[in-house]
Amino acid sequence: MTDITNAPAGPRKATSTELVAASLKRRRRKQMRLQWIGLGAISIAFLMLFILVASLVSTGWQAFTQTHLTLEVYVDPEEIPEERLPRGGFDDALAASLGQMLPGVDMSDRATARAVEGILSNGAQFELRDRVVSDPSLIGQSVTMTVPVSDPYDQLNKGLIERATPEVNRRVKDNEIAWFDTLAENGAISKPFNFGLFANADSRFPELAGLKGALVGSFWALLTCFVISFPLGIGAAIYLEEFAPKNKLSDFIEVNINNLAAVPSVVFGLLALAVFIGWFGLPRSAPFVGGLTLALMTMPTIIIATRAALKAVPPSIREAALGLGASKQQVVFQHVLPLAMPGILTGTIIGLAQALGETAPLLLIGMNAFITSAASSPFDSSTALPTQIFIWADSPERGFVSRTSAAILVLLGFLVMMNAVAIYLRQKFERKW
């Protein structure tokens, strides 16, 4: 090529080969530019995903551990007489035991005593109460307890409150840091895995708040969603794919399904609010209503996936079965459907994963209530995982920021798991014809 371009330029007109060759470099550069822009676009998408995950992990990992304080409490019969149970001065007992661990602190001063008590989470006195109520013989004895510390001290221990910041701007004052350090030197402070994150329901106090209520609520909602949308979706798909005559009604149904798949989720929330709650009188905030709404949204996904799976079963299977004298329904239910099942299950799991992350319709039916116990049936008030994330994201306390990220990580973990199962099913059972 270089030979041609370097050829002596005569008065003759350049041939088209020469013209093309001369422009080729520029045109190649143009193509390179297009490629680089494309690569740049992909890198932007990757970068965003990386920032998203990194920011969640960096704020969320702290919430998977929780600072605990181990202390020995003397259950004073004067403060906690047996006949008054379950009432009694449990907080005073805890404060007294803390005072013994902090020599030199004047516990007779009420303000100081209250500040010292603030080291412990508000839940500590209830834990002590529950232990004493279940075993009243503890009265008059010493009990060793490991309880969560309150949110500011938890943050201090995790380094989220900088000791270098001026005292006025800090939530933990200098003397409180000194108390905490004394406790830490005595080995009373530990930072174990935060089982409370999964074992507790919601709470106003970040150190006590957990996801149990949300997980249970999401479970009930998804179960309802599955029980309703799976049979309905498969039935509809089989009919449309295998039996429906080509007429106006079938076309109309198909248009409806395609449109439903694209209706904004908040509109489904309005439907649920007006029809299920307003007209049918079903209870608000119930996972059952949530599941019903999610089922309507998931059904188009399942129908589309099932139809694709049915289509993938080769006609020879149907013809062979028909040839042996099976009826049309026998062909479908005994031969085609079992062969299409892996594809159907894959599509269903992906649809359920979408439903698990769906938030807006659940907000409208009131699944964002503050509920401190896990639902025991699909008709009890409850939150769900995504709405719990929304509630915590709205909470002003600093401690909820890392809890929110942790909850998101749990949600993403479930989604990854479900998708992994779907991919596994697809690869393990899908047959190539």
Add this chain to the structure above:
Amino acid sequence: MTALPFLLLILAVVAGYVVNRRAARLIRDGGNRLHSMTSYHGIFSALLILVPVLTFTLLWLVFQGPIIDRITMASLPEGVLDGLDSGGVQLVLAEIKSVSRGQVFGTPEDWKIAAADRFVMLHDRADWWLVVAVCILSLGLLAFARSRVAADFRARQGVEGIVSGLMIFCSTVAIFTTVGIIVSLSYETMRFFDRVPVADFLFGLNWEPQIPLREDQIAAEGAFGWLPVILGTIVITVVALIVAVPVGLFSAIYLNEFAPKRLRSVVKPVLEILAGVPTVVYGFFAILVVAPAIRNFGQSLGLDVAPNTALAAGGVMGIMLIPFISSFADDALSAVPQAMRDGALGLGSTRGEMMTTVLFPAALPGIVGGVLLAVSRAIGETMIVVMAAGLMAKMTINPLDSVTTVTVQIVTLLIGDTSFDNPKTLAAFALGMMLFLVTLIINIFALRIVRKYREAYD
């Protein structure tokens, strides 16, 4: 208690299956040739019991609650509900219900306790009637199914008829859902337009959906002009598209034509992950990372950036839409026939020129359809904007300012409100109706473009 009818139903279904199959077997063993296999006789009986009784039970359970509520409220002594609006009536009902569950706060009036007793009694009675009805229905159907067993009874056709009916019902659920959406939205919207003139809603420039707390309050009429709300939606959608369209388009172009196979097999799943992240996560990402970053950057340039700027919500929504647009564009480019690629290359164009001058124009209708679907998703997207956009409706197109959207207003108007009798909650349904119509029109339009274009090359 609610489990009992279902238990009875299951029992009856199993009994029907066993009884009919055994009867059919006896006929067969007696030397007669059966028309259908014995199991079809069993399934016929089971389905014949299951379908009507289950339908009946579910309908009963759905309507039992509202009907008993109504009877209870109707039987209250006269005069106690005078002067109460529907919200007050709801409160009385809720109080009666909580008394009936044994949760008593303070000392309720005697008529409330009487009503609660009546409420409990009605529920008990309804539960028993349901059990009785299920028993009678099941037994009747069982006997009827048993009487049909005969050598020439076409049990398989019977079963297939029932199954066909069930499948047709399943596929009409989609229609019912659409009808439900349209009916419920238009009903509540009509009630809204009874209180607020249509013209005020469509052309009003103020959106201040307060309702008066007291009767005599001034300036509490509330303003329900949706133009600032839809303007805010448009601002955020435009920001989202400015982010998503170039990134999505160029990554699709690269993936479709230039990417090595190995890279493609990595990038595609990653984009799918981006598409699978729930929107509430994007919303938190917007308030945790993006909004502060934009605000700091803007302030370092001396700009006045609102804490919930439209840039943050729109930008994050753009990230959400990248995989959506990229996969649509990728499909559209792949659908262009190989002959057109070959022709362009054969005429001496570089691969880049083939892309920009042949493939891209040929795929443009499909890409436009994809972008339109992305627009409808952006308009209907809720969680990102609820968390990251503002609440106050302003007539502004400045993306640094905070704007609100249709979906934000729907959610904030309806959170924590139960009664459907004030313009505030009904306004949410009117907005929902507009949202449904706008997205429906865009979707139909977009799907038509995509389909037409696909047909052109098939």
